[in-house]
Amino acid sequence: MVLDRIKFVALSCFIAAVLLIGGCSRGESNVSQGNREQVFHKSNNAEPQGLDPHVVTGVAEHHIVQALFEGLVSKNPHTLEIEPAVAESWALSEDGKVYTFKLRQNANWSNGDPVTAHDFAWSWWRALQPALGSQYVFMYFPIKNAERYFNQEVIDFDEVGIKALDDYTLRVELANPTPYFMQLLDHYSTFPVHRATIEKWGKPDESYTPWTRPENIVTNGPFVLDEWRLNKHLMVRKNDAYWGADQVRLQKIVFYPYESGPIVERMFRAGQLHYTYETFIDRLPWYRANKPDYVQVAPYAGTYLYRVNTTKPHLADKRVRKALAMTIDRQKMISTILNDLFTPAYAITPPGLLGYQPPKLFDYDPDAARALLAEAGYPNGEGFPETELQYNSSEQHRKIAIAVQQMWNKELNINIRLQNKDWKVYLDDEQTGNYDISRGGWIADYVDPNSFLDMWVSGSGLNRTRWANPRYDELVLQRAPEAKSREDRYAAFYAAETMIMQDMPFIPIYTYSSHHFKHPAVRGMPPNIMSYYNWRYVWLDPDWSDAKPQQQTALSGGI
């Protein structure tokens, strides 16, 4: 009897499970429902650490914060030109140092309060509080006295070049003419925050107070926070108080924290996602052949590189570093294990960044490399100490490291030991100089060569190679900012970059590409070098149709 009852329960459970699974597979997918209702499903690669624009630093947070908040200006996703956002117009003084912004009068916070110049002045004051610990505070440093205020050398905020002249006029005075300043104003670290809300839930310079919770947060962007379920999803809905609400066509955006890879790819294939943080590279050949209009690949303003610890005796010799750089067959590596996704890099700045072309001082040349190594005292690799190549645990980094290890071993006859490390250990070892060669990468924070060059000045927290050259510092920190024209400025950058590539404290490997799985119904997310998009312009076309594969092959060949 008891057994019968158990059997009955087991059977009914089984039937229920079958019905449930069957029911799910018959139901409408996220994507087709989303296309109809303008609900955008995006995989975001990580759970956001927070939503405070002055505190967060990650890319996952970036995408969410951009939907929730809006700065003075934004960029056009097609041209990357600056265009008005909260600021309606602006003027630059003759000497290139004073910006005067006119704010639009219909910009509102999600609770109905107007967004005023005082909001910006207060928000920027907040971002400059040392106690807040904003990682992107250097974005403010072009402003007069901002850096000194942050370092507490100036106590009175009135001396900092940020003034609200009236409710709708903001005056910003720079220390030096900074041609890329407008680009910084589209970065989320310069977005305004709602003073009354922040003060209600904690001190202004306190991070991670409850003000960003869905029930508390007040924002000024095209969307407001709707729901945040840890490790499940974060949902935003259209902000009806937004000044440009008429143009915003999406009703909701759902951000999923799943890390990119095979699982996200399967979700995308199953119609659960419109857009992914990145593709799963191993599946790219299949997509290129079968579903070319479901991937979007474009060059990206970022460089993949290997940092070399210049304090290690055998790596202190620049001939050794050059020999290492010259024996990596970048093109071969990219066309084989990296699925033709990237472009070989021979300098730190990506080519064609707003018209700047980096120098190319070396090429793949194992013979010359062997000669250099012999000159440095290691003929045929003899006596070269075993060198550790560390990378943070990831499939991609592992692949590249294995290929590079073999190239160095084969061409230079030197022993390389690979070591993968957990992100925090890896970062710590890099910062404390406890490494020989370490994987690294750099993505531009704004569209300007400066974003790639000022990280290598002596004492920079991002340098980590212990390489220092006062002449380089002078070129990047003095001559370039003070240059009168773009040509002069680029000439200074070119001289600096030539200098650093001759010394090679890091080995450039490739220029990144942005690559996303993107459903063909998605509109308003064109490919560009910053992989930038503005949620204001994004919408879903319910009448999309699968393009003919034949036409598409030609298109993807162009990429």
Next chain:
Amino acid sequence: MSQAALMEAEQGTSLWADAWVRLKKNKLAVFGMSVVGFFVVVAILTPWLAPYAYEAQDLELGATPPSAAHWLGTDIFGRDLLTRIMYGGRVSLAVGIIATSVALVIGVAWGTVAGYVGGRTDAVMMRIVDALYALPFIIFIILLMVVFGRSMLLLFLAIGAVEWLTMARIVRGQVLTIRSQEFIEAARSMGLSTPHIMLRHVVPNSLGPIIVYATLTVPQVMLLEAFLSFLGLGIQPPQSSWGLLISYGAETMEDYPWLLIFPGLALSITLFALNFMGDGLRDALDPKASKD
């Protein structure tokens, strides 16, 4: 019948000889032993047998399915998969054997002493086991590696050092039932020393469960090695092991299924063979089984 032959018949056969005869009759066990033996021989001879160098890449070739030049195909770096499985087998079998032996030695010794001596000694020893159980073993291994540095032998020892706990418990349970039996009493009344009784009478009689558990430990430690290597604590590329080959193969199984299938086959055949062998050994060594 000569005097000598009579003597021989009276002497009887030893436990081991007896077991060997029984084992030989068990076809599955013989099959298992020969497979394991074959893999071990191949692993030892790999440096001479392997068709390619395990780290030699041919990037332009890339991942190819099995062919005449590469019997089991190549991975995305154009490395010969057969060679990598052979070299991987060296690591995996070594881990399996060494780590299991370490676990076996510690576990059996600990469990026997605790079970046989009993009383307060038993209580203290088993509480230590309980305490070690509570320790997250990954953290324990990471600590060991950090303190003693990274070396392959140490990895094997470290894995063995955390795998003995269950073994100790199983052995102790066995010993508790054995020590109250008459033949132990008889041995004691004959004045045999405690170590002698333990080695000659207690351990052989608890061999059955020990061997079964040991064969189960082998796959466990092989997979643990793959996991640790994945975290950066075990072996590092270009070296490989079956566990690592499988875990990387699984990532690309939709495009390059052979990268998963062949290392998977190697591991599962070995595990099957080990299990058959373990089953056979248990049947052969169990003195009670001889009566049927």
